[in-house]
Amino acid sequence: MSYIPLTTTDLMLAATLLIINAAISWFFRLQLEKSIAIAVVRMVVQLALIGVVLKFIFAQTSPTWTAMLGLVMIVAAGIEVMTRQTRPVRGWQAFGLQTATLFFIGIAVTGLGVGIIIGPDPWYAPRYVLPILGMVLGNTLTGMCLVLDTMTEAASRERGAIEARLALGAHRFEAMSNVLHVAMRTGMIPILNAMATTGIVALPGMMTGQILAGVDPVEAAKYQVLIMFLIAGATALGVVCAGVGAIVLLTDDRHRLRLDRIRKKS
Amino acid sequence: MLRVEHLRIGDLSPLTFKVADGECLAIEGPSGSGKTRILRAIADLDPSQGLIFLDGAERNEMPASDWRRHVRYCAAEPSWWTETAQGAFADTENAESGRLQRLLAALGLAGSLLNRPLSIVSTGERQRLALARALMDDPKVLLLDEPTAALDPQATALVEELIKYQLLSGRGVILASHNRAQIERLAHVRLLLPKRPRAGTTAEHAA
Numbered sequence: 001m002s003y004i005p006l007t008t009t010d011l012m013l014a015a016t017l018l019i020i021n022a023a024i025s026w027f028f029r030l031q032l033e034k035s036i037a038i039a040v041v042r043m044v045v046q047l048a049l050i051g052v053v054l055k056f057i058f059a060q061t062s063p064t065w066t067a068m069l070g071l072v073m074i075v076a077a078g079i080e081v082m083t084r085q086t087r088p089v090r091g092w093q094a095f096g097l098q099t100a101t102l103f104f105i106g107i108a109v110t111g112l113g114v115g116i117i118i119g120p121d122p123w124y125a126p127r128y129v130l131p132i133l134g135m136v137l138g139n140t141l142t143g144m145c146l147v148l149d150t151m152t153e154a155a156s157r158e159r160g161a162i163e164a165r166l167a168l169g170a171h172r173f174e175a176m177s178n179v180l181h182v183a184m185r186t187g188m189i190p191i192l193n194a195m196a197t198t199g200i201v202a203l204p205g206m207m208t209g210q211i212l213a214g215v216d217p218v219e220a221a222k223y224q225v226l227i228m229f230l231i232a233g234a235t236a237l238g239v240v241c242a243g244v245g246a247i248v249l250l251t252d253d254r255h256r257l258r259l260d261r262i263r264k265k266s
Numbered sequence: 267m268l269r270v271e272h273l274r275i276g277d278l279s280p281l282t283f284k285v286a287d288g289e290c291l292a293i294e295g296p297s298g299s300g301k302t303r304i305l306r307a308i309a310d311l312d313p314s315q316g317l318i319f320l321d322g323a324e325r326n327e328m329p330a331s332d333w334r335r336h337v338r339y340c341a342a343e344p345s346w347w348t349e350t351a352q353g354a355f356a357d358t359e360n361a362e363s364g365r366l367q368r369l370l371a372a373l374g375l376a377g378s379l380l381n382r383p384l385s386i387v388s389t390g391e392r393q394r395l396a397l398a399r400a401l402m403d404d405p406k407v408l409l410l411d412e413p414t415a416a417l418d419p420q421a422t423a424l425v426e427e428l429i430k431y432q433l434l435s436g437r438g439v440i441l442a443s444h445n446r447a448q449i450e451r452l453a454h455v456r457l458l459l460p461k462r463p464r465a466g467t468t469a470e471h472a473a
Contacts, residue, residue, distance in 0.1 A: 158346025167309055168399070169335035180349055254310055255330040 003214050004048065020131035029221065053160050057126045066126040070106070070133055077102050077137040084145045089249045090262050097249065098144065101241040102137055104245050109136050110236040117226065135206070141229040143187040147239050150183035151246035162257050172251040173244075182244045188240035191232050268308075268407045268438050269339070273316035276298065277308045280316065283457060285438040290429070292449040293442045295459030300341065301442035304459075305372040305409040308440065309339035320406060337404035342412040342442075343389075344396030349393065350378040351387070351395045358402040371432075389416040397425065407438040414448065415442045426451060 018040060025032040057065045060111060081147030082088050110133045114120065120128045155162065156177055165175035173180075199205055199221075203211075210220035252258055269284040280301045285291045293301045295450040309315035310330050311382045319327045325333045348354045355366060370377055373394040379387060387395070400408065413429070429452055433439055443449055451455065 059309060144383055158345075158347075160341065160343070163311060163339065163349040164345045164396075165340040165347055166331075167341070169331045169403070218315055229369050252313070254313075254332075255334075256313065 003212075007112050015180065037230060039173065054126070054130065056087065057130070061125060063124045066124050066129055070131060071125070073130070073134060073137060074103050074106055075099060077106075077141045080149070081144055082139050084141075085149050085152070087245070087262050087264075088148065090263050091261070093251055097245045098148075098242070101144070101238060101245065102140060102165055105140055105237045105241070106133055106137050109230050109237075113226065113230045131206070132227070133162045135227060136230055136234045139191065140234045142190060143235040144188070144238045144242040145240040147183045147187035148246055150186045151179060151250065153245075154249050155178040155257065156259055156262070159257060166255055166257065170255075172255040172257075173247060175257075176251070180247060183246070184239050184243050187242065188236065191235045195228055195232065198224070204228075208226070267319075267321060268440075269307065269317075269319040271307075271317040271319075273304070273314060273318065275303050275312070275314045278459075280458075282431055283455075284454070285440060286435050287406075287438055288437045289455065290439040290441055290453045291455045291457060292453035293440065293457045293459065294444065296444070296448060296461050299459040299461060301459065303382075303412055304413050305339055305440065305442055309334055309337055309409055311339060313418060326434065335403065336406045337409065338407065339402050339409045340397060340411060340413060342402045342415055344392055346396075347386045347391070349383055350381050351384060351399075354399055355380065355402065358399075366398065366402065369401060369428075372400055372424065374421055374429050390421055393417065394421065394425065398427070401428075401432070405437070407440070409440050410446075411442045411460060413441070414443075414445070422448075443471065 015048055018036070022033060022038050024034060052061075053069065057069055078095060081098045081102070082095055091172060110129060113125050113132050114125075114128045118128055155176070162179070164174045165174070183227070204224050204227075207217075207220045207224040210223060249261065250258060267284060267286050269280050273281045275281075279305065283291065293304060303312065306312045308318060309329055310318075310325055310333055320333070320336055325337075346354055352435075357368075367377060370379070375394055375398070376393060378465060379391060379395065384392065393413070397410075397413060405426060407431075410429070414425050426448065428439075433452075441452060442447070
């Protein structure tokens with residue numbers, strides 16, 4: 001069993017499937033032709049670019065280049081946390097806090113997974129570091145977004161109850177404890193569901209990739225288990241940091257609830 | 267004694283007044299004139315500029331939670347964070363003593379009300395429960411926002427009696443109300459707020 005490279009002709013053949021998308025949009029007057037075209041071009045260009053960039057970085061195997069691309073990924077994830085929320089907290093503090101959270105979790109969990117557990121030679125081998133960092137960041141930011149969205153939504157809805165506790169002399173963390181509880185549960189559910197259903201409903205992308213590349217399925221499964229543990233740990237950390245961070249952002253040092261800091265609905 | 271100096275809240279004109287122990291100050295004014303905002307600012311629940319002293323100590327000299335332990339705001343429409351009122355009273359130090367029972371009796375509430383889900387307790391009963399909760403840990407100043415808005419005359423009389431008793435035992439009270447008769451019955455001092463200037467028009471400044 002060997003790895004079969006794809007030719008340009010193969011990709012062209014697969015691209016004909018897009019005609020179905022276009023036909024559906026045209027037939028049902030969905031007016032998505034333009035969006036489909038943009039999405040397809042973006043996907044191809046972005047993947048081609050990252051392919052070239054990764055090839056370059058893998059060839060260097062330099063810690064500097066690896067760290068630089070890692071940083072770009074972390075900042076992009078930080079921006080994504082802000083844009084994905086329906087009503088984010090305004091200001092650079094929110095962005096800074098979220099990016100810093102992703103930075104520390106990304107480094108710590110990827111460091112544990114690659115540096116200590118997998119242990120490639122050299123330890124900073126970008127072939128291991130960057131994909132794992134990407135998976136850790138992607139899942140952590142999904143959990144964080146869920147928590148932040150739930151926190152702003154619940155704090156607005158439960159304003160009376162939160163302020164009733166504050167008025168009775170409660171600390172801001174005490175007053176927000178119910179909201180934090182709900183938000184953290186919400187943030188943890190997707191990764192728990194993912195762990196419970198993985199391998200039954202669909203094979204995870206990384207495992208599929210490894211199998212296609214000719215790796216023994218049992219070895220691929222082991223890697224997937226490792227990744228799931230890393231992701232679960234990172235998500236849990238992200239959920240806690242996002243929850244506590246949201247309390248700090250939504251209240252001030254005089255323990256006041258500051259809903260005025262939430263961006264208005266557009 | 268609560269002393270408020272040059273308190274600025276949003277577009278309201280700055281306020282300076284004091285409330286002695288055992289004294290009741292009534293804030294009067296039409297809806298939207300800022301009664302609730304003033305009470306919330308004194309409890310430090312909203313940002314405001316100016317100085318507020320309680321027995322000589324400025325609010326920023328102590329943690330906000332300590333300030334609100336002494337200067338207690340009671341919302342016009344109280345909200346709860348527990349299933350039953352029992353849960354909200356459970357964390358008070360005096361919960362076990364007879365104090366809670368005495369307060370409930372004074373407010374005309376049955377003890378069994380504590381275990382009923384708050385979602386099916388009437389608005390008036392919730393308002394009186396909130397007043398009882400606010401009095402459990404002996405605050406020094408009470409900021410009462412329309413304390414009898416949801417009550418029938420009988421319950422109103424009970425609440426007014428309880429407020430008078432709080433005044434006699436040395437607590438200062440600031441009462442926001444648009445019930446003239448109630449203000450006549452309770453207040454020693456009155457603060458009349460002007461109607462807010464409408465947006466687009468500027469207030470005339472006295473020379």
